[in-house]
Amino acid sequence: MGMKRRFEQLVDQHGSRLYQLARLMLGRDDEAEDVAQETLVKLWRNVESLHAGQELPWLITCTRNACLDILRGRTRTRGLLQLVASEHKALGPGTDAGPGDEMERGQRTRDLRAALADMPEPARSLLILRDIQELDVATVAGTLELSENQVKVYTFRARRQLRHRLEEESDAQVA
């Protein structure tokens, strides 16, 4: 198979997953698009050296590292201006935002995404890869350099931590 054809197949096969990963990690569409594009260009440069089956872990690692770099930069430059800017460029409605009568569900989705984006690493990546993208344990373990049991346990704990955060926020809103 030609290199270009293989690249196109990989883009079609994994592109959406990478974009979703970046979107959920960063909480911003514009940055997620940049990360996805940058990762795909890197894929093109490395596609020849990647063996079959290695592509997805490699792509996830690339995407995640790019996101973590951005998040680290954000932490350094966090301030009022950045928070104001984020308000304007926050995640768009996405494919699952409900119109009209589904506003409540849409709000819940936004809360979930916001809480997820605030989770520490590797809890956030584990929840995205395991619970949202439903990647198999072995792939996630290989990508995050954890044992399979660690992936299961850490994901379980991350999920519980996320649930507690959501419940606390919900309680705070009611109060």
Next chain:
Amino acid sequence: MHKSHDPFERDLQHANELENSRAAPHEPELAADWALRRELAGLGAAELPEDIRAKALRAAVSEQRRPWLMGIAAALVAAVVVTVVVQAPVRSPVEPPAAVTPTAQDLAELQFAFDTINRTGRRAVVLAGREVQESLVMPDLGLAELPYAGYVRPYLKRPDRSG
């Protein structure tokens, strides 16, 4: 089910239980975890925007062409270099010869050569004069009509070659 006291083992059991159960577990905490897991799974996939896909493919194609562009650029540079090298002797002005600083030995040899030429030249003139003098016709200067011609005549006589 056996409940482990080790937190890691206990959480691993819970994780496996959640993963394998199709319905919500009875324990309330686990049931809430199970529900959140389903909720997260239902967040839905985000489609890669078409423009990002197109940009990535375009970038790949442009990078694929880059070696050709590099080849053309290299060929152009090579052509320019060859042209410059070929034209360089034509364009460059004639350089003055390098200054020679003769040594004392060179000067001595040069002087010897001049002296040799001088001696040989003088000898050649003397020999040639002797050879051709006899064939020359002495012009009549009309000396006899001059006063004191007898004093001048001996100086105009041909040299005697017999001796």
